[in-house]
Amino acid sequence: MIATMTDPTKPPPGWYDDGSGRQRYWDGAQWTEHTAPLAPVASPADQAATVPYDTVAYGSIPGTAAGEVTPAGVTTTMPGAPSRTSEPGKVNVLGVVALVLAALGFVLACIPFVQIAGFVLLPIALVLAIVALFLPGGKWPAIAGLIVAVLGAIAGIVVFAVVTVGVVGQIVDSEVIPEIEEQLEEEFSQVPTEEAEDADGAATATLAFGDTQAWDDGVSMTVSGPEPFTPSDLAAGADQAEDVVFTLTITNDSSENVQPVVFSRLESDGVEATRILDVGAEGGQVGIPPTTAVLPGESLTWREAWSVADSASLTLQTAPSFTYEDVTWTSER
Template structure:
């Protein structure tokens, strides 16, 4: 009787119309379609090194029969057709099959970060978040490409991070050029004052006083609203009947999803723009807050009670409509506040304050 261990590990016909992997001592659970060349030549009843069983006759019809052994497994039997290994599939003995591909965890993380960064990169005024996340996702995806496991999450994350950067740059350019274009079309950059605040003007302004007093040049009109200061809660009305109201500040409690709360006091303002004109108003609100001579920090909080805080509106305001949102700031002193704002670059800036004029 031949020794079964002489049969090398590899893929063999298991006698059931398919090939199965033989590990050198027993059949494994790994199977594959049967693909081997049909045997040719005379039968060789006792090939060297091939296990055989008593009673194996010349009427065997396949290269290997599945003969049960004591532990319940099966082993290759004697070759009764041609050569010792005529039952081998094309290519001869091979290595054991690989296991299922592993999940590339870093690639999945890169893909998620890239997707979040892509979303933020498409939103004006919060694009900085996307521009921070996208490079991180790009680096993570590159590293993940060299790790074991499925490659598609890393490749997808790489593509999304690159496309997100391009789209974000396009959105930023469109917003900037759109704002500058509207400013040029309205004449703001040429010194036109058609949208100057509705400030009463003294007819004697600029006229030399016969008693020798210095003339009063009136409002500066330089965008700083030098002569127009309102208290919180009052309403500023421009010459085209577009108005803006900034409420009195209220205490603000940032949530765990906030960013920017880095000074002693956190406050929130409610801002409203009413379009009383006959044309659409595209808001581009850039607010600046100071407290006791210190620049305040804007707070962004998507988990704030009552809705997100800190993101100004970007939707055009139709004639007769209004829009309201909240902006929060971290300040040094709640008793010394100055807030400068305007509906867009087309309007002169006005100052809201709690300081006595």
């Protein structure tokens, strides 16, 4: 009878952990197809009592480190099988890419006029970060990328809103307001001249306070001389050196009604006067233009109060309505 010789450099036959969560039988030369569940892990004392060999006698079992004693039935990795020892954490490459794109998008979204690039990168980073959360490896790059992408979108929207408001404001200031001022100036203002023509072709002149301007259609207007005015406690607009009041009268000797639309402007010593509104003034309220139509053969009288720099230097421009050219009354004739 011939005795079977075993290779002293290989472990003896037995059951070993093949790295897949089960044991496989090693016949001393190669792995067999026979498998079994893993045996319960024995205590260190039991392992020491049942060690059948050591690395001095048999060498290392395939998959174990040199010099390591491996008890039978509790052993290590099957030759060629992956180790059961946990591997170091893998880098989540997609999460890192998402974080980089999110950071770049955040920066670009905060720079005016190149925000479009940031708004393109941030959604991409957001999607990649969400996908990276479900991939193996560290989760922190994906979580950080997700947070940075959201914050970048918020910051970009805020910057875009601020820039848009600023640009619109500049456009309004540089184009719209001057255009409105020019239209108002053309419609309501007139440089005083010695002679001008009203809408009906009648010649008008610069008049002294107390004079009457008559138009060809039979409508006339009179502005009295200025009188001192004492504002009541309910007055608004009395903010200059002196306060004066004028009495204005429209007389309609035409055949049609006249709807007054009065827009008076007063200048005092080169300074624009301030209109006073006073509902508690003695003798009735002042400063509110008339709105009642003047019937043929009738007249309408009201008072206008102004706060002026110098009551001795006054120039008033007014007319019964927009259909009549403004007439100038002055104290400087």
